[in-house]
Amino acid sequence: MPRRSLVGDLPTPALLLDLDVLDRNLARMAGRAQALGVALRPHVKTHKCLEIGRRQLACGAAGITVATMAEAETFAAAGFDDITWAFPLVLARLDAVTALARRATFRVTLDSPDALAALAAAARAAGIAIHAWLEVDSGHHRSGVDPDGRAVALARRMAGEPAVVFDGILTHAGQSYHARTAGARSAVAEAERATMAGFATRLRDAGIPVPAVSVGSTPGMSAVERLDGVTEVRPGNYAFHDFMQLAAGVCAADACAVTVLASVVSHQPGAGHAVVDAGALALSKDLGPDDPARARGLGPLLGGLAGHELDPRLDVRGASQEHGVVAGPEAADVEGRLRVGDLVRILPNHSCLAAALFDHYDVVRGEEVVGRWTIWRRR
Numbered sequence: 526m527p528r529r530s531l532v533g534d535l536p537t538p539a540l541l542l543d544l545d546v547l548d549r550n551l552a553r554m555a556g557r558a559q560a561l562g563v564a565l566r567p568h569v570k571t572h573k574c575l576e577i578g579r580r581q582l583a584c585g586a587a588g589i590t591v592a593t594m595a596e597a598e599t600f601a602a603a604g605f606d607d608i609t610w611a612f613p614l615v616l617a618r619l620d621a622v623t624a625l626a627r628r629a630t631f632r633v634t635l636d637s638p639d640a641l642a643a644l645a646a647a648a649r650a651a652g653i654a655i656h657a658w659l660e661v662d663s664g665h666h667r668s669g670v671d672p673d674g675r676a677v678a679l680a681r682r683m684a685g686e687p688a689v690v691f692d693g694i695l696t697h698a699g700q701s702y703h704a705r706t707a708g709a710r711s712a713v714a715e716a717e718r719a720t721m722a723g724f725a726t727r728l729r730d731a732g733i734p735v736p737a738v739s740v741g742s743t744p745g746m747s748a749v750e751r752l753d754g755v756t757e758v759r760p761g762n763y764a765f766h767d768f769m770q771l772a773a774g775v776c777a778a779d780a781c782a783v784t785v786l787a788s789v790v791s792h793q794p795g796a797g798h799a800v801v802d803a804g805a806l807a808l809s810k811d812l813g814p815d816d817p818a819r820a821r822g823l824g825p826l827l828g829g830l831a832g833h834e835l836d837p838r839l840d841v842r843g844a845s846q847e848h849g850v851v852a853g854p855e856a857a858d859v860e861g862r863l864r865v866g867d868l869v870r871i872l873p874n875h876s877c878l879a880a881a882l883f884d885h886y887d888v889v890r891g892e893e894v895v896g897r898w899t900i901w902r903r904r
């Protein structure tokens with residue numbers, strides 16, 4: 526019989542994915558979308574992983590959302606057939622867009638007359654009609670048209686363009702990441718809903734059909750109370766959560782599915798810190814919660830090789846490319862505790878960025894390694 530593979534036997538750095546936590550997170554969000562009466566179109570940029578995407582479909586997802594053309598191509602090649610690219614249309618990728626639109630229901634997103642004109646020209650040249658969402662700014666002020674500005678005129682042009690299938694309106698209220706209480710997150714989510722439902726009504730009143738209204742983020746979905754006027758949600762991070770979500774109160778520690786396993790490689794007596802083999806290219810340099818009272822460097826350590834308890838004192842306090850510097854508030858937190866060769870687990874501030882830095886997940890149940898899933902992180 527093959528020997529059981531254990532976390533303690535893995536080469537480091539490794540990205541551990543707790544299968545039971547993942548499955549609980551997927552089921553909980555699917556149930557939440559169902560209770561709120563909306564379809565779920567998870568954002569797969571969080572995991573870039575076919576096995577996880579398939580589990581999301583098995584939980585009832587109506588399709589998937591991607592951030593890059595490479596993600597769209599990877600998932601389409603694996604049979605995912607309803608894909609939204611929720612990113613302002615990249616005109617330099619129009620050849621790939623038309624090629625993919627021939628094989629799957631591929632929905633692009635745009636927020637400018639220039640992008641619409643280029644998309645329509647490419648679709649006409651290819652002899653097809655391409656699905657497109659109009660991106661709306663519901664307060665994040667990153668991309669998307671101002672619903673009170675030229676948005677109605679652009680929607681009318683999209684709906685009237687024969688080479689484009691107007692899918693409806695889409696937004697991402699990313700300002701939910703700055704909300705520090707459930708009440709504040711609920712208010713952001715309600716403003717997102719009200720902006721989009723109100724804008725859809727205005728378009729319909731102007732004679733423009735709006736087939737779908739798409740919103741969503743993980744913090745928003747954790748607190749939203751109603752979604753009338755919305756047809757689908759696109760949370761992504763909920764599959765894993767991370768220290769940012771935990772620190773903001775979006776999830777509990779036992780809902781964080783992804784951790785980085787690292788080795789202590791150096792500890793000089795009296796230095797007050799130890800060095801691990803998980804630096805910026807394992808954890809990213811995302812500083813995490815913007816609330817200084819909650820920030821813990823690049824991520825806190827966990828208590829052991831399995832389980833969910835955070836170490837109360839030790840964090841990765843700095844990183845260069847491959848070195849992570851672990852320390853606590855006092856030198857004694859490291860002295861006599863961390864020795865060269867020890868294994869530690871780190872909860873990354875931002876799991877989507879950490880996942881994009883690894884080639885695969887080591888899938889674990891407790892301390893047992895039960896699988897290895899590829900992370901498709903090409904661009």
Ligand SMILES: Cc1ncc(COP(=O)(O)O)c(C=O)c1O
Nearest residue numbers: 568611697742743759760761762
């Ligand atoms: C356009 C868009 N939609 C949906 C999401 C999913 O948000 P979250 O990861 O908070 O669930 C993101 C995340 O950045 C996004 O950019």
